[in-house]
Amino acid sequence: MSRDLAGHIEDTRLADALSERYLAYAMSTIMSRSLPDVRDGLKPVHRRLLYAMQQLRLDPTSGFKKCARVVGDVIGKFHPHGDTAVYDALVRLAQDFAVRYPLVEGQGNFGSIDGDGAAAMRYTESRLTAVAVALMDGLEDDAVDFQPTYDNQEEEPVVLPGAFPNLLANGATGIAVGMATSIPPHNAAEICRAARLLVDRPEAATAELLALMPGPDFPTGGILVEDRDAIETAYETGRGSFRIRAKWAVEPGRFGTWTVVVTEIPYQVQKSRLIEQIAELMEQKKLPLLADIRDESTMDIRLVLEPRSKGTEPEVLMETLFRATPLESRFSLNMNVLDRDRVPSVMGLRAVLRAWLDHRHEVLVRRTTHRLGTVGKRLEILDGFLAVYLNLDEVIRIIRESDEPKPALMDAFGLTEVQADAVLNMRLRSLRRLEEIEIRKERDALMAEKESLDALLASDRKRWAKIGRELESTAKQFGTGALGARRTEIAAPPRPVDLSTALEVEREPLTVLLSREGWIRGVRGHGVEIEAQKFKEGDAPLFATECQSTDRLCLFTSGGRAFTLKAGDLPRGRGFGQPVRVMVDLPQDETVIALFTADPEGRRLLATARGKGLVVREADLMAEKRTGKQVLTLRDGDVAAACVVAKGTHVLALGENRKLVIFPLDQVPDMARGMGVTLQKYADGRMREIRVFDLAAGLEWQPDAKSRSAAELEPWLGKRADAGRTAPLWMTRKAG
Structure with a gap:
């Protein structure tokens, strides 16, 4: 029995009500606005x-x-x-x-x-x-x-039938609630060739597909300079990024002068904004090799870059621009799409092509079935026509004399209702002999088509062969001419260019200050009194590093990332400096745990809060891009906790559980990047402190404190990954 719900109120927890409504909003955004369908890419x-x-x-x-x-x-x-x-x-x-x-x-x-x-x-x-x-x-x-x-x-x-591979050909971008998609454009002919390979060999690997479609093909051209292994990994997993550079050439001038002409810029870079950014950097004197930039574009792009000196190498000039401006940019790959069941998922290249081919197979079956039904209906009508052509006089008599000609025709000639309607609707001029011949020809052609359609539906091999021919036709139609020609050039990653001699910076001593709130600046001289320096209200110094203005600084974060800063580019003067997040793309949830002058010959021990670690050369921590370099791979919930100089013979690891272990440094592997190995095991809690020291020289735990000899430390000597023994009181009282 129904009841009147007017005025009915149900108590619901606010958190439950908000969660339910927000989830409904999130799903609507994901499915109806942000993510494309893998089948038609729309x-x-x-x-x-x-x-x-x-x-x-x-x-x-x-x-x-x-x-x-x-x-x-x-x-x-x-x-x-x-x-x-x-x-x-x-x-x-x-x-x-x-x-x-x-x-x-x-x-x-x-x-x-x-x-x-x-x-x-x-x-x-x-x-x-x-x-x-x-x-x-x-x-x-x-x-x-x-x-x-x-x-x-x-x-x-x-969804659309999708005879054109739109998802990969035109790409897609979108931001939903809690997820996003970013798919670069590709060349349609190359996509069709890769899909054809998958039709012929369903087990084909990603590397084989990339031999036919080597990478993105952006509408604005440019040069793809990503490493081949990185490209393969990106397409295999569905996640990655591609580095694109502008296309340029040198034009000689009079008396040995020259200019650089840029004819193609990276995808989604606005030309006017690019010129503004370069001009701003020139005003800030951050592009000392560039004298002027001119926009001579018409329908085609033509940016003219004039060097400050004709003795400058063009490659060096362009390298400074690539490092500082959007003339080099990255396009991320995140193939997050809706599958045929409308479920969001990140797919690799092979899975995307497979989903599109399966959709084309379903479309072929449905179209063939529909056509078969249409042919069957027409054959039924033609059979009715042929049945009455032999008895036209009788047909005319029945129509003239019968009050209900339709059932009479059906009884007299064994016609179906559809055939009888067609005969009654037939025009008189269709009763001529020539029309009968045409009907027989049409019937024979339709019978042959029906047999072909039946054979197609009965054979999986024939259906896939037809899809293969459709792919070849699509590649031919859209893979030729100006529209189909590849626009983005695929090139090997560029060799590193040494800019140290080209960008001479006056050498002078500096002390770099980084505050707890993330403001960084350089102060002239060494031996600076940190307490005498001014900081924003509520802020305080976090790191102070002495260096030279020609040095490079490494900034290591809790996310396991390493960033490189040029000491000479840091703000100076009496102000508070500049937020470090303006200079590098430091995620909001990461904090700085180390700031030091990079020594190409130096080594560092990196450790996580859960006791994992590795030794890495400081040269491998250098990263030219604002996005930095992911050096320490972290598992869920773990963070980087230490970045200390790896100079000595032994490692000391102290946990929050007051357990201490000392083991040889050579038990920690040297790696360029990775997750590392277990340094100390913890049943619960995390790492409290880690140090590298020379065991023979003893351990100076605190400045101006007694040095502890190797004999005093012997009870805690062990092997890497040991849980350790309870630390001495003098250590736990003063640590941290």
Whole structure:
């Protein structure tokens, strides 16, 4: 029995109510806005745009229609969101510098690579491209499922048939709640060749696929300079990044002068903003080798870089620009997509291609079944025509004399209801002999097609062979001409360029100060009184390192990352300095645990709070990029806790449980990066302190304290990974 729920109130915990509602919002964002479908590579707004334009018959051979009309149809029928968001999505699909294979052909101002916006939708016009037509080929043949629109007034496709490999060809980016996706564009012909290999050899490895599609192919060109092993690992796991550099060449001038001309810039870098950044760095005197930059671009990019001296090497000039400006950038790979069950997952290259091929196989089966049904219905009608052609006089008599000619025809000639309707609707001029011959020809052709369709449905091998031919056709259609030619050059990683002689910095003593709040600055001279230095209210000194202005500093964080700072670039003067997070991309959840002058010959012992560690050369801690270098691999919940000089014979490890163990340093492996080995075992608690010292010389635990000899430390000597013995009182009282 139903009850009246008006006024009914249920007590619910606020945390439960918020969790339930936030989860619903998160799933809506993930599935309806941010992540593309692995089958057609589209988000709902893009799919609805293309379907609405198809309904408006805006195919490549038709005329253009105002974008305002398209946007109106989309938000009125399919997509209940703002017109600005829908128009922005349409504009991006038409920008040849934003998408590798535009799905929309625009007429009017659709923005530029300088970052200029498109004209208002009332001024611009659009229609579909051949790529979009290929994506939707088969919608009328029951190739995919349809679902009701938001108001139940229309229907829209759940996914497009996707004869074009759109996900990899055009890529995708999006940020959802708790997850994101970032897929670079690729060359369609290369994708089809890799997919064809997977059709022929389903067990093909990622390396074999990359032999056919070696990496991203960005619409703005550029040069990919990532290591091949890193590329393979990225495509194998679905996560990684790619380093892209601008394409440049040297143009000689008069009297031995020369300039560098940049003709291609990295993907998603705005040209106008790039020039502004270079100009700002020149004003700050951070590009001492560059005298001027000029923008001589027309339809093609042409940036002219003039060196300060003709004696400068072009490679050295460009290396300074690559290190300091977006002329070199990274594009992340995170192939987080919705699978056919609408479940988000990170897929590798092979899994993405496999999912697309399985979708194409399903589309082929559905289209073949639909066509088979259409052929069967037509054959039924043609058989009815042929049955009555032999008795035309009788047919005419029945129609003239019978009050109900339809059942009479069915009884007289054994016709079905469909055949009888077709005979009654037949025109008189179709009764001529020539028409009978044409019907027999059509019937014979349809019978042959029916046999072919039946054989196709009955044979898995034939279906995959047909998909292989479709892949070859797609590669031929979209892999030739200016649209299909590869634009991004694949090159080997560049050799390191020594800039020390080119960027001469006046050598002078400095003391680098880093505060607890993360402000860093350089103070001239050594022996500086730290207590006399000024810091922000509530702030205090954390590290003070003496160095020279020509030195490089290494900054090591709790996340196991190492960053490199040039001492000469640090702010000086009477101020508080500059936040270190402005100079390097230091994550908010990581803190600095060591700051020191890098010694190419030096070694450091890195240790985690859970007692893992390794020895690494300081040269391997150097990282030129702002993003730093991940040196110490951490498990969930673990953090880097120490970065100490590895100079001595033994390691002392003291845990929070007051257990102490001393073991030889040579038991800790030298590694360039990694998780390391166990230094000390803990049943519970974490590492309290770790040191490296010379056992023969003894241990000076605290400054100005008694040095402890090797004989005094002998009870705690052991092997690496031992739990240790309870530490002496003099150590636990003073440690930390």
